[in-house]
Amino acid sequence: MAAPLDPAAFRDACSRFATGVCVVTARGPDGPSGMTANAVSSLSLVPPLMVVCFALTARTLAAVRHSGRFAVHFLSHEQEDVAGRFASKLPEAEKFDGLDWEERDGVPALAGCLAGIACEVRDLLPGGDHVIGVGEATSLWREDGEPLVFYRGGYWSLSDREAAPPEVDEALEGP
DSSP: OOOOOOHHHHHHHHTTSOEEOEEEEEEETTEEEEEEESOEEEEETTTTEEEEEEETTOHHHHHHHHHSEEEEEEOBGGGHHHHHHHHSOOOHHHHHTTOOEEEETTEEEETTOSEEEEEEEEEEEEETTEEEEEEEEEEEEEOOSOBOEEETTEEEOTTOOOSSOOOOOTTSBOO
16 A cells, blocks of 8 residues: 655645635634635536635635535636635634625625636535535626636636746645
8 A cells, every 4th residue: 555645745746737816705603714725616507506615624624514505706807815714713703894795695795706617505514624515506697807816825827827836825725
C-alpha cells in the first residue's frame, strides 16, 4: 500500500487549478449565514443541480441543514473584500453588516455578484472532512462583470498576467 499523501502537498497541487470564487449563504435559526467557497460546481442541467462542498465544521452547513436551502453567489472581481469577509471567522451576523443583500427565494441573496443561484437541498453526502451538498436550482439572477478568480492561494482577475502568485490564503473552503 502506498504511503498517504501529504495534505499540504495535495492542497498545493489542487491550488494549481484556477477556480471562481463563490459565497454560499443560507438562513439558520439565528439569521443569515455564509462562507467563501471554491469547491462549487454545476452538476446537471436537467434537473438543474449544483454541488457545494462544506467543511464539517462550517457554520453555514448548520444553517443549510436547518433551512434545507442555500444560495451560491459567483463573485465579481470587485468583491474581493466580500470573499475575505465570508472566509473570516467573524460572527455570522457581522458578515452581512453593511452589505447590500435581501431575502430571495428563502435564502440571503448578495447584491453585486455576477450570478446567484438559490437551491433546495436534494442530498447531503459524506465526503471525508467535508459534506457534499447537492441542491436543485429554484431561481437565479445575473449581472455583467469580471469574475474573481482563485489560483495558487490568491485572488486574480482574468486580466492578471504576472507570473508570481499572491500570498497563500488558507481560509477558503475546499482542498
